[in-house]
Amino acid sequence: MKTKGKPVWGLLGPYTLWAAVFIVVPLIFVAYYAFTDNSFSFTFDNLLRFFNDRSQVGDTEVRTYMLIFWRSLKLAVISTVICFVLGYPLAYIMSRASDRNQKIMMTLIMIPMWMNFLIRTYAWMTILQDTGLLNGFLTRIGLEKIHIIGTEGAVVIGMVYDYLPYMVLPIYSVMAKLDVRLIEAARDLGCNNFGVLRRVIFPLSMPGVLSGINMVLIPSVSTFYISQKLGNGKFFLIGDAIEGQYVANNLHFAAAMAFILMIILIAMMALIKKFTNDMAYGGEEV
Amino acid sequence: MKKIIELKNISKSFDGEKVLDNISLDIYDNEFLTLLGPSGCGKTTTLRIIGGFEQPDEGDVLFMGERINDVPAHKRNVNTVFQRYALFPHLDVYENVAFSLRERKVAKDEVDRQVTEMLSLVMLSNFAHRKVTSLSGGQQQRVAIARALIARPKVLLLDEPLGALDLKLRKDMQQELKKIQKATGITFIFVTHDQEEALTMSDTVVVMSDGRIQQIGTPTDVYNEPQNAFVADFIGESNIVDGIMLEDFKVKFSGHTFECVDKGFERGEAVDVVVRPEDVDIVREEDGMLRGVVTSVTFMGVHYEIIVDIGGFKWMIQTTDFVDVDEHIGLSIEPDAIQIMKKSEYSGMFGDYSTYSDEAEELSEIELGELEEFESAGVDDED
Amino acid sequence: MKTASRIFTALVFIFLFAPIAILIVFSFNDAKSLSVFSGFSFRWYSELIHDDATLESVRNTLILAVSATVISTVMGTAAAVGINRLRSKWIKSAINTVTDIPMTNPDIITGISLMLMFVFFGRMFGRSDSLSFTTMLLSHVTFCLPYVILQVLPKLRQMDPSLPEAAQDLGCTPTRAFFKVTIPEIMPGVITGAIMAFTMSLDDFVISYFTSGAGFQTLPVRIYNMTKKTVTPKMYALATIIFFVILTMLLISNFSDEDASEKRKIKRNNRKAAKK
Numbered sequence: 013m014k015t016k017g018k019p020v021w022g023l024l025g026p027y028t029l030w031a032a033v034f035i036v037v038p039l040i041f042v043a044y045y046a047f048t049d050n051s052f053s054f055t056f057d058n059l060l061r062f063f064n065d066r067s068q069v070g071d072t073e074v075r076t077y078m079l080i081f082w083r084s085l086k087l088a089v090i091s092t093v094i095c096f097v098l099g100y101p102l103a104y105i106m107s108r109a110s111d112r113n114q115k116i117m118m119t120l121i122m123i124p125m126w127m128n129f130l131i132r133t134y135a136w137m138t139i140l141q142d143t144g145l146l147n148g149f150l151t152r153i154g155l156e157k158i159h160i161i162g163t164e165g166a167v168v169i170g171m172v173y174d175y176l177p178y179m180v181l182p183i184y185s186v187m188a189k190l191d192v193r194l195i196e197a198a199r200d201l202g203c204n205n206f207g208v209l210r211r212v213i214f215p216l217s218m219p220g221v222l223s224g225i226n227m228v229l230i231p232s233v234s235t236f237y238i239s240q241k242l243g244n245g246k247f248f249l250i251g252d253a254i255e256g257q258y259v260a261n262n263l264h265f266a267a268a269m270a271f272i273l274m275i276i277l278i279a280m281m282a283l284i285k286k287f288t289n290d291m292a293y294g295g296e297e298v
Numbered sequence: 299m300k301k302i303i304e305l306k307n308i309s310k311s312f313d314g315e316k317v318l319d320n321i322s323l324d325i326y327d328n329e330f331l332t333l334l335g336p337s338g339c340g341k342t343t344t345l346r347i348i349g350g351f352e353q354p355d356e357g358d359v360l361f362m363g364e365r366i367n368d369v370p371a372h373k374r375n376v377n378t379v380f381q382r383y384a385l386f387p388h389l390d391v392y393e394n395v396a397f398s399l400r401e402r403k404v405a406k407d408e409v410d411r412q413v414t415e416m417l418s419l420v421m422l423s424n425f426a427h428r429k430v431t432s433l434s435g436g437q438q439q440r441v442a443i444a445r446a447l448i449a450r451p452k453v454l455l456l457d458e459p460l461g462a463l464d465l466k467l468r469k470d471m472q473q474e475l476k477k478i479q480k481a482t483g484i485t486f487i488f489v490t491h492d493q494e495e496a497l498t499m500s501d502t503v504v505v506m507s508d509g510r511i512q513q514i515g516t517p518t519d520v521y522n523e524p525q526n527a528f529v530a531d532f533i534g535e536s537n538i539v540d541g542i543m544l545e546d547f548k549v550k551f552s553g554h555t556f557e558c559v560d561k562g563f564e565r566g567e568a569v570d571v572v573v574r575p576e577d578v579d580i581v582r583e584e585d586g587m588l589r590g591v592v593t594s595v596t597f598m599g600v601h602y603e604i605i606v607d608i609g610g611f612k613w614m615i616q617t618t619d620f621v622d623v624d625e626h627i628g629l630s631i632e633p634d635a636i637q638i639m640k641k642s643e644y645s646g647m648f649g650d651y652s653t654y655s656d657e658a659e660e661l662s663e664i665e666l667g668e669l670e671e672f673e674s675a676g677v678d679d680e681d
Numbered sequence: 682m683k684t685a686s687r688i689f690t691a692l693v694f695i696f697l698f699a700p701i702a703i704l705i706v707f708s709f710n711d712a713k714s715l716s717v718f719s720g721f722s723f724r725w726y727s728e729l730i731h732d733d734a735t736l737e738s739v740r741n742t743l744i745l746a747v748s749a750t751v752i753s754t755v756m757g758t759a760a761a762v763g764i765n766r767l768r769s770k771w772i773k774s775a776i777n778t779v780t781d782i783p784m785t786n787p788d789i790i791t792g793i794s795l796m797l798m799f800v801f802f803g804r805m806f807g808r809s810d811s812l813s814f815t816t817m818l819l820s821h822v823t824f825c826l827p828y829v830i831l832q833v834l835p836k837l838r839q840m841d842p843s844l845p846e847a848a849q850d851l852g853c854t855p856t857r858a859f860f861k862v863t864i865p866e867i868m869p870g871v872i873t874g875a876i877m878a879f880t881m882s883l884d885d886f887v888i889s890y891f892t893s894g895a896g897f898q899t900l901p902v903r904i905y906n907m908t909k910k911t912v913t914p915k916m917y918a919l920a921t922i923i924f925f926v927i928l929t930m931l932l933i934s935n936f937s938d939e940d941a942s943e944k945r946k947i948k949r950n951n952r953k954a955a956k957k
Binding site: 018020021027030036037098115119120126129130132134139234237241254258273 | 686689690693694696697698699700701703704707717756757759760762763764766767776779780782783785786787788789790791793794795796797798800801819820822823826830855880884886891900901904905908916919920923924927928931932935
């Protein structure tokens, strides 16, 4: 029970004002710029341009920004899936390890996270370059050089590398808090290891999976640095497109793309949330 | 005796829901007073109003004759032992107890002297520098009491302080609290939902329900002369039947006219009649004022608890004589075992044991639920 | 099973650390090559410490991170206490929703949105150089605030609400009770929140990129500009230094935890012994 005399707005007021001015108002500005032209009169052109701009790729004509958008989405989803495939087992292994090992592995996971992602990405560039370490290594052991820099594969490697810790940590923190008695209860009721994992741990770790997916998918979709370094600039992602328009001082079109990206991400997150909720609570057949 | 706290026509609502409805209560110096009632009856809110943690919507709180409605908690000469102790986890036992002295900038030697004295009063002298989180429930309880007492309050408020302890410890602490109260001469206002606790410890019991005071009296008063069906039912076991007051000292119920010791009712007034299970004597069927069939017998250790069907109304009787199920018996009731009460809003709600076993189950479920609440609360605290 | 999971774990960690190891090794390379190690030298380190622009960007980053951390920790802690006291469910969920936005929105959108607002108001007041230290600080505080709030709120919820009341009961004014009892209780959350705010601010590139002006560069923005042009192992030297700074900080924080609990134990035992 709270006393009505306790001050609330004296404490919350500054933040509320701040959040309104620096969180809500800027988003309104995105919409405002998206729907106006350079003289700030209302227009749909920026949005239409996103859907309609065309260009030649080889012999075929494509919708430039739609293509870019789909490519971003595709690479982000692939990276997220790989992060999940690598990250989930790792989180599980970590959560079952001894306290000491858990602590060590946590530290190891966090070190790359704390390093600047530009530098991490840059390191991969030097590894994957045609004259880089990987190819140096391959030639030394007598294999063919491979051309990987500038491909979608290189971009995916960069994304997985940069964002894997963000998949592992939330899943691990949910698993580490799991009540051991639940696992014992499941064993008691006849589950083997795999059964425990499938019927108890997996559904209960869903909140961690959800935030892991969010934390990998969102930055992957919107990145621009990784694609610039590892995609050799060729693989324009939606982030590159937005950044490019910003650099070109084409703010209204940049805003329009940001606006569209935001709407689509909100829809996607809602879908993913629903999906993982179903896995967590409706996953078991009755 | 001197009045120390007076509550005058206090009302209080939370979110439109009335929790206290026109409460008036005088509390005297040196008294051990218990606010007794089921959860949600308003007893804790009453305590919080005295402590200064809630302001009444209407009515006045007087402390030694002075209105203290607007005096904040930290300026009241009243201290509280909180429900889950509310010990400061970042301080050790010693610093918890010394808290109010430090606040008053008492000299170091004096703090040391008083804390040592207080810790020995609650028998925790060897625990001065332990972390409070490492203590057992009973020990934490003592620290909470010491911490409140060291501020030398005129009145100590205790909010279900024994609720989280197991039965044995609870009994010990009841004795100890009583002893401390006697030794210090401080007025204790004690909140509990446990009627047995209230009866054993208090000088005065205030029975509350639905935001209103149902009865104020000594433990024997509220037990022997409950004023309405709620009090009769809440305190101890009672058979409550409808009766008609024929004239002074004569009441008719269950088809028989009984002599009683009550008077002052209208002729022919409908009343509630209370008969305690232990006040009913079993006699041969033909000698009984009432006759019935035994429907169940439960061995309780000291006595048997039997349920007797008398014309469709089930009575509970506690007896040391063994009777068998289906046996026909007669019942005899002495005049002073009959308590007559005016009809109230609670009439007809209590006192029939026909659904006794269900009721017992319900009760135990509630108790279990409360226990779990305490347990999970305890776990949270540790986190 | 055991071996399989060990091998798997090892491979993942090799994947995570191989690039970092390569960075460190090649930061000591004498030549400019990033694939052939031709000799050990500190050449790139000495070039780095003579690179004034980079050093200044390090200083800028620290100034910005410290300022953003102080502001967001104070404001965020106050906000969390306020949110915890709110009785209206509706207002509470409205505030929580807004607080979530900077964390769920991609950085690029947060950056663009703030930039658009700054540029718009800059133009309104006839200034072309509207992006500056101030705009960066405002932006950093904005994205740090939710992390502080999210660390402090659970601590407040876990706290027994009777604790500050008990302090008042024992003679503290409500304000004093807040500082003497509530603050120590929620301190772990406040510290974690501050550390998170600090590291988020240090590490941020995207939002800084969009809200920084020409006059004020942070280290990540500087790195971005450096890697845009030619590749030099100077970057590797910088990365190596950052790596060892982080490593030391993590080790210190881990060890100081154990140290502190160890010391407490010893202290307690001493006291016990003294009593006997």
